[in-house]
Amino acid sequence: MSEYPVSDDDLVEEIVTLTLPLDAWHREKGSRMVEFAGYWMPVQYEGIMAEHLWTRESAGLFDVSHMGQVYISSEHGVTAEVEAAVEAALPIDLGTLKLGAPRYSLLLDEDGGILDDLMVTRWATGFYLVVNGATKWDDIGTLRELLPDDVTLNHLDESALLALQGPKAFAALERHVEGDTPLSELKFMKGAAFKLGGVDAWISRSGYTGEDGFEIAIPGESAAMVADLLCGEPEVKPIGLGARDSLRLEAGLPLYGHDLSPETSVIDADLKFAVNKRRRTEGGFPGSDRVLKDFAEGTARKRIGLIVEGRMAAREGAKVFSGNQEVGVVTSGGFSPSLQQPIAMAYVDIALTAEGTALTIEMRGKKLDGKVVSMPFVPHRYHR
Amino acid sequence: MTRYFSEDHEWIEVEGDLGTVGITDYAQGQLGDITFVEVPAEGASVSKGDSVSVVDSVKAASDVYTPVSGTIAAVNEALADQPELVNTEAETGGWLFRVTLSDAAELGTLMDEAAYKSYVDSL
Numbered sequence: 001m002s003e004y005p006v007s008d009d010d011l012v013e014e015i016v017t018l019t020l021p022l023d024a025w026h027r028e029k030g031s032r033m034v035e036f037a038g039y040w041m042p043v044q045y046e047g048i049m050a051e052h053l054w055t056r057e058s059a060g061l062f063d064v065s066h067m068g069q070v071y072i073s074s075e076h077g078v079t080a081e082v083e084a085a086v087e088a089a090l091p092i093d094l095g096t097l098k099l100g101a102p103r104y105s106l107l108l109d110e111d112g113g114i115l116d117d118l119m120v121t122r123w124a125t126g127f128y129l130v131v132n133g134a135t136k137w138d139d140i141g142t143l144r145e146l147l148p149d150d151v152t153l154n155h156l157d158e159s160a161l162l163a164l165q166g167p168k169a170f171a172a173l174e175r176h177v178e179g180d181t182p183l184s185e186l187k188f189m190k191g192a193a194f195k196l197g198g199v200d201a202w203i204s205r206s207g208y209t210g211e212d213g214f215e216i217a218i219p220g221e222s223a224a225m226v227a228d229l230l231c232g233e234p235e236v237k238p239i240g241l242g243a244r245d246s247l248r249l250e251a252g253l254p255l256y257g258h259d260l261s262p263e264t265s266v267i268d269a270d271l272k273f274a275v276n277k278r279r280r281t282e283g284g285f286p287g288s289d290r291v292l293k294d295f296a297e298g299t300a301r302k303r304i305g306l307i308v309e310g311r312m313a314a315r316e317g318a319k320v321f322s323g324n325q326e327v328g329v330v331t332s333g334g335f336s337p338s339l340q341q342p343i344a345m346a347y348v349d350i351a352l353t354a355e356g357t358a359l360t361i362e363m364r365g366k367k368l369d370g371k372v373v374s375m376p377f378v379p380h381r382y383h384r
Numbered sequence: 385m386t387r388y389f390s391e392d393h394e395w396i397e398v399e400g401d402l403g404t405v406g407i408t409d410y411a412q413g414q415l416g417d418i419t420f421v422e423v424p425a426e427g428a429s430v431s432k433g434d435s436v437s438v439v440d441s442v443k444a445a446s447d448v449y450t451p452v453s454g455t456i457a458a459v460n461e462a463l464a465d466q467p468e469l470v471n472t473e474a475e476t477g478g479w480l481f482r483v484t485l486s487d488a489a490e491l492g493t494l495m496d497e498a499a500y501k502s503y504v505d506s507l
Contacts, residue, residue: 048442049417242416242443311420311467313440335419335442342419364422364438364445 020065021160021220025227029238037133039066041241048242052337055209055247056378059166060239061230068136069156069217072147073126082151086127089146090120091266091285093276097122100191102204102215106266106274107131107139112287112294113262114269115142117254121191121204128202130161130215132256146286160223165213165247167381168235173214176229177203188212188382197222197229205383208244210251210376212383249343250336252305252375258316259303259331259345267294268347270303301328302353305375306361308342308368311335314361320346321360321367327352330361336377343377344370388491389500390451395475396483398491403452406479407439407470410504415441418470423459424481430456432490437480439470450483452490458482 017035026033031042042063045051054060074082083094090105097103102121109115116135121128131139136155144153164173174183179194183203186192191204199222207213218226230236245255254260254269265287266275275291283292308314313335320328328348336343344361352359357372387397393411396403412418420440430436430450437448459481463469469478485491495503 043443044416047417052442246442311440312422313420313445315445335440337417337442 020063021223022063022065022227025224026063026238029231031238031240034241036241037066039133041066042238044240044242045238048240048246049337051237051239051243052246054237055166055211055239055243056338057167058237059164059169059172059213059233059235060209060243061227061236062163062165062239062244063160063223063227064133064163064215064244065160065220065223066133067161068129068131068133068139069159069161070129070131070136070140070143071123071126071154071156072129072143072151073154074151077125078122078127081148082126085147085151086120087279088284089143089286091275091279091288091291092120093278094122095278096276099124100204101189102130102191102206103189104274106271107142108265108285108287108291109262110286111262112265112290114256114260114264114266115139115262117256117260117271117274119206134257156217158220159217160220162216162218162223162226162230163207163209163213164216164230164236165207165209165211165239166235167212169211169213170383172230172233172235173203173216175233177201186214188384197226199226201226208251208253209247210253210378210380210382211247212381246334246337249332249334249345250338250376250378251380252345252377254303254345255332264303264347265294265299266291268299268301268303298350300350301347302350303331303345303347304353305373305377306330306333306344306346306359306370307339307373307377308333308344308361308370310368311342312363312366312368313342314344314363314368314370318344319362320348320370321362322349322352322357327359338378342368345375348372386491387497388451388494389497389503390449390494391503392449392451394448394451396451396491396494398485398488401485401488402457403454403483403485404479405448405450405481405483407448407474408500408504409474412471412474412478415439415443415446417442418467421460421463421467421470421480423463424456426456426459428456430454430483432487440467448480451494452483452485452487454483454486456481457484
């Protein structure tokens with residue numbers, strides 16, 4: 001037997017990839033699983049191209065249970081104090097946030113850098129937030145610091161989150177929901193409580209594909225039952241993370257960690273709408289000095305969309321040129337299954353952000369011809 | 385004609401001093417839908433292990449390494465319009481390039497079909 005001293009440096013922290021409630025379900029459906037945001041996640045089933053196009057023409061079921069679901073409340077319900085605390089943490093105007101309606105917001109650092117993008121929904125008893133999976137632990141820490149002690153923050157880590165997206169999502173979901181409000185009354189960016197397959201579900205008409213569709217929070221232990229129920233409908237197939245990325249890119253929606261980061265802020269990321277009108281003059285949220293200054297003075301660069309000639313995709317990290325001058329960088333790029341050509345998001349000098357501006361993108365020593373276009377690349381088809 | 389395989393999932397079929405190179409069916413399955421193939425320049429002189437071609441899928445771009453040294457003798461022109469041939473006919477019509485071998489001894493470092501199969505099974 002031997003014993004030897006172990007210093008802290010010698011203790012290697014073992015990082016275990018976690019599993020989500022639908023892990024076995026995905027594997028049974030033949031998904032290829034990859035590690036993503038600390039979890040095993042389905043990247044594709046039959047293939048990204050087919051799954052992408054299926055979602056655009058019918059309906060796809062996405063498991064996004066890796067995302068963080070957080071509930072902010074207090075002993076005394078949604079008091080003025082709780083509202084003030086949430087407004088001190090986020091650039092949102094809760095005075096205009098109706099019951100059940102999710103709204104896009106941003107978690108900013110003191111310099112106005114983006115720590116995460118998220119959805120905030122007013123529930124009768126508190127606020128329900130959905131944050132990105134890869135950032136959720138940091139977000140929870142940041143929010144706990146920003147919120148006063150008597151405001152409670154619960155991580156709803158036993159709740160699964162599914163997204164049913166596509167033009168036939170409504171038809172498929174309607175067959176299985178019961179609620180005080182008919183599903184047909186939910187317009188884009190509205191939400192309500194339903195029974196889905198007999199279990200409690202919070203359903204909002206929202207998503208990350210540009211299509212009509214729903215995001216569905218259900219108890220983790222019911223996730224497989226609900227997934228079976230929905231995929232039992234002829235319109236619905238399970239869709240992996242790969243197509244989720246290509247769909248959101250076509251929809252012009254930024255992805256945190258790629259198109260958004262602490263190095264980007266509200267105005268250069270072209271997310272003005274995430275700072276609600278009242279807050280643009282009042283400020284009073286983390287980073288508001290910088291954000292209000294940017295609103296007044298503009299920024300040196302902006303996030304734009306690029307259509308790329310040929311078939312070679314411009315990828316994240318590719319440099320963007322105007323003539324011989326380096327003017328920006330690609331933050332997301334790939335081949336658009338719907339348009340059958342490469343598309344990209346990039347941050348470029350503000351002088352070169354006008355629609356139609358010709359730019360080149362350097363990929364593997366070649367200069368690809370690109371053109372600034374307005375986003376979305378594929379029109380949104382929300383149910384307004 | 386003999387077919388060899390590399391650990392990087394390229395196949396090469398050799399007839400005389402001419403080798404035809406592609407990626408394996410296993411590799412195309414891993415990459416997913418292929419949207420673009422960058423082929424090497426004809427006449428280029430290449431060394432075993434060089435990245436000489438790139439296969440772009442919806443997901444990502446992947447390098448293809450030449451399993452032997454030599455000179456690029458031909459490229460598969462059909463891939464310009466039909467990159468998906470690499471998915472549908474990875475080990476036949478979806479070949480990438482032909483190379484005139486400069487050192488046939490390099491083939492000895494590659495696997496035969498049975499060895500490649502057990503290599504893939506071990507992954």
